[in-house]
Amino acid sequence: MKILIINGPNLNLLGEREPEVYGKQTFNDYFTSLQFKLREVELSHFQSNHEGKIIDKLHEARLHFDGVVLNAAAYTHTSVAIADAVKAINIPVVEVHISNTSARENFRKHSYIAPYASGVITGFGMKSYELAVLSFVELPEKND
Ligand code: DHK
Numbered sequence: 001m002k003i004l005i006i007n008g009p010n011l012n013l014l015g016e017r018e019p020e021v022y023g024k025q026t027f028n029d030y031f032t033s034l035q036f037k038l039r040e041v042e043l044s045h046f047q048s049n050h051e052g053k054i055i056d057k058l059h060e061a062r063l064h065f066d067g068v069v070l071n072a073a074a075y076t077h078t079s080v081a082i083a084d085a086v087k088a089i090n091i092p093v094v095e096v097h098i099s100n101t102s103a104r105e106n107f108r109k110h111s112y113i114a115p116y117a118s119g120v121i122t123g124f125g126m127k128s129y130e131l132a133v134l135s136f137v138e139l140p141e142k143n144d
Helices: 027-037 051-064 073-077 080-088 127-138
Strands: 002-007 042-047 067-071 093-097 119-122
Touching: 002 051, 002 127, 027 042, 027 127, 051 067, 051 080, 067 127, 093 127, 119 127
Parallel strands: 002 042, 002 067, 067 093, 093 119
Antiparallel strands: none
């Protein structure tokens, strides 16, 4: 099974950005440990601060991956275009957030993407990514 993790804006700064919210680990370190732990899954990772690049990657992913774990970061709350891309592609997308967006500012409570995601995992720190990948492994029927 091939899963692509897409991270949106500012998530390249994980480890140094607001560590009280997002933790102290870099995504590269986390990704290495996740791939080691979930050896049966072939994981890839893409990060961009640019909306169009995230959309291009989602389009490309439909040809090469079984599913996408998407943390669109701030674009979650603003981007109709990314939501449309998630709706347009024929592979399942699980929306992920590190922080519990429902417990933060009001503008973080709405997701344009969630209606088109096969599920949403939010608030479990970096572990949210692992739970999302596991949803593909353990609930394959959910993503048919
Ligand atoms: C990450 C961000 O950068 C924020 O803009 C979102 C999300 C929450 C997260 O928790 O992973 O509001």
